[in-house]
Amino acid sequence: GENVEQHPSTLSVQEGDSAVIKCTYSDSASNYFPWYKQELGKRPQLIIDIRSNVGEKKDQRIAVTLNKTAKHFSLHITETQPEDSAVYFCAASGTGTASKLTFGTGTRLQVTL
Amino acid sequence: EPEVTQTPSHQVTQMGQEVILRCVPISNHLYFYWYRQILGQKVEFLVSFYNNEISEKSEIFDDQFSVERPDGSNFTLKIRSTKLEDSAMYFCASGEWETQYFGPGTRLLVL
Numbered sequence: 001g002e003n004v005e006q007h008p009s010t011l012s013v014q015e016g017d018s019a020v021i022k023c024t025y026s027d028s029a030s031n032y033f034p035w036y037k038q039e040l041g042k043r044p045q046l047i048i049d050i051r052s053n054v055g056e057k058k059d060q061r062i063a064v065t066l067n068k069t070a071k072h073f074s075l076h077i078t079e080t081q082p083e084d085s086a087v088y089f090c091a092a093s094g095t096g097t098a099s100k101l102t103f104g105t106g107t108r109l110q111v112t113l
Numbered sequence: 114e115p116e117v118t119q120t121p122s123h124q125v126t127q128m129g130q131e132v133i134l135r136c137v138p139i140s141n142h143l144y145f146y147w148y149r150q151i152l153g154q155k156v157e158f159l160v161s162f163y164n165n166e167i168s169e170k171s172e173i174f175d176d177q178f179s180v181e182r183p184d185g186s187n188f189t190l191k192i193r194s195t196k197l198e199d200s201a202m203y204f205c206a207s208g209e210w211e212t213q214y215f216g217p218g219t220r221l222l223v224l
Contacts, residue, residue: 032211034211034212034213036156036215042217043117043204043215043216043217043218044156044204044215045215046212046213046214046215049211049212051211089155089156091156093211098144098145098146098161098162098163098168098169099161099169099211100146100158100161100169100171101146101148101156101158101213102158103155103156103157104155105154105155106155
């Protein structure tokens, strides 16, 4: 089955700096890669996703890149703000009927003033 | 904006008791899921449900677990005889295709 590795486990950046979180996946059949933000005690919230026919996607301060050959995808947050502090999870799935998400282990991002 | 809802938000139960966790998916979604998250760990897939039947289940989803869509709106997860290791946050999710939207979760504590 699919295995998703995520690094780093913790990341501390100063407000205004950029943050990068990286994930690798094992199953070449995976072709959908969402990123979720989870604040303490809250639900995972979808912030951006990318499909395998696209190499990069951007939404304001957030971007995701995908390298299918290397089975690698990354989340980039620019101009970080204190409210970006949370745990971020990457995930991977196929696109079959009701495909499950396989999550990475999470990255705790701390944005300091 | 419509959201997935779940009840109860917290449930405390004794080992061996049955619990039912309830979810109301987003109304036009066709795919339904249950995940769990043990404190401090990643989210783990339990089961997916489409067209009134289970599409896929994980190794965690053993005979003690069952899912049901008893009417047009609710989606339930039943644990027949809870164990201490079932203590976790249980998330329901729903989606139209690949994209999945999560509910707020039910925190289950088994004593």
